[in-house]
Amino acid sequence: MKKENIDIEIDGIKLSAKPGEMLIQVADREGIYIPRFCYHKKLKIAANCRMCLVEVENSPKTLPACATPVTPGMKAFTKSKATVKSQQAVMEFLLVNHPLDCPICDQGGECELQDVAVSHGADRSRFDSEKRVVSDEDLGSLVGTEMTRCIHCTRCIRFCEDIGGQKQLGAFGRGGDMNIGTYLERGLQGELSGNVIDLCPVGALTSKPFKYTGRSWEFQQHLSVSPHDCVGSNMYFHSFADSSDNGSKIMRVLPRENEDINEIWISDRDRFSYAGLNSTDRAHSPMLKQNGKWKNVSWQTALNYVADSLKAIMDAKKTDQIGALISANSSCEELFLFQKLIRAIGSNNIDHRVTVNDFTDEGSFTTFPAMVKPIATFANSKLIILIGSNAREEQPLLFHKIRQAVQNGSSLFVINSYDYDFACSLSGKKIISSSEMLEFLVSVNHMLATNLSVGDISSQYAQDPEILDLVAKLKAANGSVEIIAGEQLESHIDAAKIRSWLYQLKVTLGGNLHHLTKGANAAGAWLTGAVSHRSEFMMPASKKGLNALEMLQEKLPVYFMHGQEAEYDFVDPNLAIDALKDADLVISSTSFVSDSMLDYADVILPTAAFSEFSGSFINCEGKLQRFNAAVMPPGEAKPAWKVYKVIANLLGIEELNYSHCSEITSILESSLANVSHDGFWDLIEPSYSDKSEISRIGHWPSVRADATVRRSEPLQKTLDENIACARINPKYAVELNIIDGAKVALQQGDVQAKYICLHDDKVAYGNIYLSTGLDGNNNLGNAYGKITVVGVES
Amino acid sequence: MQLSQDFIISFVILSLLFFVAMILWFLLAPRLGFKDLIKRFVLWDILCGLKITGIEFFKRKKTVQFPEEFTPKSARFRGLLALRRYPNGEERCIACKLCEAVCPALAIKIESEVRSDETRRTTRFDIDAFKCIHCGLCEQACPVDSIVLTDESNYTLDRKTQIMDKETLLAIGDYCEDKIASNRAEDDDYR
Numbered sequence: 001m002k003k004e005n006i007d008i009e010i011d012g013i014k015l016s017a018k019p020g021e022m023l024i025q026v027a028d029r030e031g032i033y034i035p036r037f038c039y040h041k042k043l044k045i046a047a048n049c050r051m052c053l054v055e056v057e058n059s060p061k062t063l064p065a066c067a068t069p070v071t072p073g074m075k076a077f078t079k080s081k082a083t084v085k086s087q088q089a090v091m092e093f094l095l096v097n098h099p100l101d102c103p104i105c106d107q108g109g110e111c112e113l114q115d116v117a118v119s120h121g122a123d124r125s126r127f128d129s130e131k132r133v134v135s136d137e138d139l140g141s142l143v144g145t146e147m148t149r150c151i152h153c154t155r156c157i158r159f160c161e162d163i164g165g166q167k168q169l170g171a172f173g174r175g176g177d178m179n180i181g182t183y184l185e186r187g188l189q190g191e192l193s194g195n196v197i198d199l200c201p202v203g204a205l206t207s208k209p210f211k212y213t214g215r216s217w218e219f220q221q222h223l224s225v226s227p228h229d230c231v232g233s234n235m236y237f238h239s240f241a242d243s244s245d246n247g248s249k250i251m252r253v254l255p256r257e258n259e260d261i262n263e264i265w266i267s268d269r270d271r272f273s274y275a276g277l278n279s280t281d282r283a284h285s286p287m288l289k290q291n292g293k294w295k296n297v298s299w300q301t302a303l304n305y306v307a308d309s310l311k312a313i314m315d316a317k318k319t320d321q322i323g324a325l326i327s328a329n330s331s332c333e334e335l336f337l338f339q340k341l342i343r344a345i346g347s348n349n350i351d352h353r354v355t356v357n358d359f360t361d362e363g364s365f366t367t368f369p370a371m372v373k374p375i376a377t378f379a380n381s382k383l384i385i386l387i388g389s390n391a392r393e394e395q396p397l398l399f400h401k402i403r404q405a406v407q408n409g410s411s412l413f414v415i416n417s418y419d420y421d422f423a424c425s426l427s428g429k430k431i432i433s434s435s436e437m438l439e440f441l442v443s444v445n446h447m448l449a450t451n452l453s454v455g456d457i458s459s460q461y462a463q464d465p466e467i468l469d470l471v472a473k474l475k476a477a478n479g480s481v482e483i484i485a486g487e488q489l490e491s492h493i494d495a496a497k498i499r500s501w502l503y504q505l506k507v508t509l510g511g512n513l514h515h516l517t518k519g520a521n522a523a524g525a526w527l528t529g530a531v532s533h534r535s536e537f538m539m540p541a542s543k544k545g546l547n548a549l550e551m552l553q554e555k556l557p558v559y560f561m562h563g564q565e566a567e568y569d570f571v572d573p574n575l576a577i578d579a580l581k582d583a584d585l586v587i588s589s590t591s592f593v594s595d596s597m598l599d600y601a602d603v604i605l606p607t608a609a610f611s612e613f614s615g616s617f618i619n620c621e622g623k624l625q626r627f628n629a630a631v632m633p634p635g636e637a638k639p640a641w642k643v644y645k646v647i648a649n650l651l652g653i654e655e656l657n658y659s660h661c662s663e664i665t666s667i668l669e670s671s672l673a674n675v676s677h678d679g680f681w682d683l684i685e686p687s688y689s690d691k692s693e694i695s696r697i698g699h700w701p702s703v704r705a706d707a708t709v710r711r712s713e714p715l716q717k718t719l720d721e722n723i724a725c726a727r728i729n730p731k732y733a734v735e736l737n738i739i740d741g742a743k744v745a746l747q748q749g750d751v752q753a754k755y756i757c758l759h760d761d762k763v764a765y766g767n768i769y770l771s772t773g774l775d776g777n778n779n780l781g782n783a784y785g786k787i788t789v790v791g792v793e794s
Numbered sequence: 795m796q797l798s799q800d801f802i803i804s805f806v807i808l809s810l811l812f813f814v815a816m817i818l819w820f821l822l823a824p825r826l827g828f829k830d831l832i833k834r835f836v837l838w839d840i841l842c843g844l845k846i847t848g849i850e851f852f853k854r855k856k857t858v859q860f861p862e863e864f865t866p867k868s869a870r871f872r873g874l875l876a877l878r879r880y881p882n883g884e885e886r887c888i889a890c891k892l893c894e895a896v897c898p899a900l901a902i903k904i905e906s907e908v909r910s911d912e913t914r915r916t917t918r919f920d921i922d923a924f925k926c927i928h929c930g931l932c933e934q935a936c937p938v939d940s941i942v943l944t945d946e947s948n949y950t951l952d953r954k955t956q957i958m959d960k961e962t963l964l965a966i967g968d969y970c971e972d973k974i975a976s977n978r979a980e981d982d983d984y985r
Contacts (some may be wrong), residue, residue, distance in 0.1 A: 103890030103937045104914040212906050212914040457797045 107203030140187030231621030276711030286634025319346030327563030328519025331615030349543025368526030385584015433766030481511030748781030
């Protein structure tokens with residue numbers, strides 16, 4: 001039965017409210033301002049700051065508006081004498097212990113306490129005793145503290161508990177001795193922890209990298225979209241409004257409200273990656289390698305050199321010898337022009353999928369690997385199955401929605417090769433070796449459907465309690481199953497087979513199969529045709545080119561790369577480096593130059609990094625979002641789309657004749673209308689790999705995912721100190737005679753390296769966990785390939 | 795001889811013209827009383843003016859022999875800008891940027907950082923002296939009495955020195971500190 005609305009009155013204005021709503025919610029909706037500190041629309045109600053006290057008719061005392069449910073005929077007065085008196089009294093109490101350090105406080109100018117003290121406080125202080133001083137908490141490298149300023153609103157405590165999923169902060173002591181602090185002395189952890197900075201109404205929790213570098217009033221705000229994950233969180237870049245020498249520098253990043261995607265949060269990676277933009281590694285001017293020595297040259301020289309080299313290949317009719325690799329973090333416009341340029345030159349060898357191992361089912365995706373359902377609707381799903389994903393680190397804002405779903409009562413089942421900490425209650429999990437994942441899924445499918453023509457229930461899983469649990473859950477979910485194939489599954493050796501069996505699961509049960517991809521704009525890359533088998537807008541390519549992995553295996557003579565760092569970004573860095581070093585010509589258009597790039601590249605074209613060009617990203621649900629350039633590129637760097645246009649002009653190619661990249665955006669936007677992102681798979685006969693072989697599980701830690709975050713110092717400090725160690729399940733280690741902390745020599749292909757090996761019962765039996773994209777391990781082979789232990793030192 | 799003859803002729807002509815003018819004036823001018831007529835003939839108004847001259851001639855002289863001598867100034871005189879230090883030598887400025895925000899001429903440019911001792915300090919404090927209009931709002935805004943307008947008015951700046959950087963401003967502050975302190979003490983009751 002639908003409850004009827006209640007009529008109430010605030011300041012004499014007649015309003016209608018839903019039963020159970022709080023007074024402050026009604027007032028906010030109607031634009032009547034009530035001062036508050038502890039109340040926040042996204043957090044649970046605490047009613048401990050008392051700032052929102054208002055006079056209510058027939059109530060002997062003023063009542064907190066945030067914790068007073070509306071009742072029929074209620075009359076509240078937000079500006080009456082009694083209300084103002086209580087507000088002034090509360091403000092006076094809050095200011096008793098608040099230091100007068102506004103001039104050095106980073107919150108100054110955007111401080112709720114400052115604003116409310118001016119608008120609702122008394123005009124002079126009657127307090128002449130000593131103020132209290134509280135020692136600071138160490139919350140890690142991202143959040144700085146000045147606990148003396150804390151007014152105990154407990155927003156941060158509630159955030160960590162409800163949104164972050166971990167009880168990390170708490171209030172200790174009572175009354176005047178109350179302190180906010182961590183339960184454990186290990187700082188603030190979690191992928192969303194930076195949001196406490198925005199939540200804190202005073203300057204107690206501030207951004208550490210931003211500390212003391214600017215004031216809130218001197219910034220210019222630029223609309224932007226997260227360039228690190230496929231969710232596409234909306235955010236703002238802040239740069240100095242004054243465009244003197246420091247004008248072209250991003251000073252901080254703040255979330256931009258978008259209820260459909262990121263609500264009001266952004267992940268730490270999005271918030272602090274800007275620190276990498278000002279790295280010393282930035283490419284400032286075009287460079288040419290001549291006789292093994294690098295020389296800074298003019299754009300004209302560099303572009304003529306590139307055009308002449310490409311022209312020579314075109315004249316020799318060897319254009320299929322060009323391999324083009326573009327980063328999935330590029331904008332749609334860059335991807336579109338890049339593939340158009342390469343295809344116009346005459347090569348179909350173009351790809352962005354440098355993290356993928358299995359390309360056999362690339363035709364199964366109708367558009368691109370996508371979330372079939374909008375992210376915002378996930379909070380209502382019944383059963384979510386997450387496979388091959390550490391979504392909490394990789395797509396934090398998507399996982400926030402999943403966590404909300406779990407809090408709303410839905411079940412989350414995880415199938416992974418490493419028991420990641422999801423900081424929310426899982427209703428079940430299966431930690432299984434990557435080589436047995438397929439077998440497990442085949443068994444699940446057979447337990448649910450009896451009429452499948454291929455595969456069979458594996459004897460190993462017939463009575464496995466976890467599989468029975470999952471099957472029971474799947475049956476109970478009654479068609480409302482959301483299967484999410486994660487970023488790590490994308491890199492799996494048998495990804496195509498696993499996807500086909502996941503699709504079967506979806507067909508049997510109903511529900512949806514979603515795919516997550518690495519990089520911010522993999523969807524855009526598929527749509528614009530930066531894939532080997534398709535041209536733009538899902539048209540088949542004139543001739544199927546080589547995919548990313550084949551390009552490297554074939555060892556082509558010419559590579560054209562955009563935004564890639566071979567030693568970090570490729571699933572098999574060793575293969576990539578070898579292929580690039582053997583090539584005759586490697587053209588790298590890049591924002592960052594690494595030592596290794598200087599080794600393998602022949603031409604470096606400095607292009608604008610994210611925040612320095614405008615364009616658009618397509619997120620995993622197929623939503624095109626535009627962003628603007630916030631600052632100027634450093635030195636002579638230019639936006640990549642301009643560079644490709646000039647190369648095309650020099651080569652006499654006319655297909656790239658767009659006057660501005662926004663023309664392309666409009667074309668893309670229209671192509672996205674009314675497109676279904678579903679995919680279709682045929683069941684593939686499972687073939688199981690030899691279980692005696694060890695597979696490596698080596699995904700990119702979230703802060704090593706792309707060139708910008710890798711250069712962001714504050715984010716790098718959040719890496720686990722043991723991240724560069726190999727990890728192995730203790731039971732498996734006993735079989736291999738590896739003791740905890742032993743130094744082992746690991747081999748992949750013909751590369752060998754020594755690592756400290758730790759026992760970790762979170763790793764699946766049969767796997768070795770060794771992260772990719774780190775400085776130490778970048779020379780080992782395929783992140784998801786076979787790995788052998790060749791020697792153990794104790 | 796020829797000359798004196800010319801002189802006599804011109805004198806006679808001028809005298810004749812004068813007499814004609816006098817007669818015309820007597821005929822045409824409004825009637826004056828006898829007293830006024832006498833005043834006019836003895837040049838009375840000029841004597842009155844000369845009386846002031848005479849008095850001033852014997853009064854004490856007010857001319858200041860600049861640059862050997864200076865005129866006195868108010869303690870609130872708004873002259874050359876300076877940055878002050880605490881008695882222990884620590885710069886006062888905490889990089890709150892309030893002066894930058896309040897400056898109506900946009901003459902101040904500040905950049906800040908965390909200094910090694912975790913305090914908030916400026917890395918750059920530039921004032922464009924050509925833009926500065928000496929309004930004193932920066933001095934009023936400063937929470938730590940760091941930026942001040944000294945009573946120093948005798949200085950020159952050119953296109954090379956118009957941007958006063960942090961070192962310059964602190965040096966001015968050091969040089970003028972005694973005067974700044976005494977001026978502020980004098981004006982203290984009214985702040």
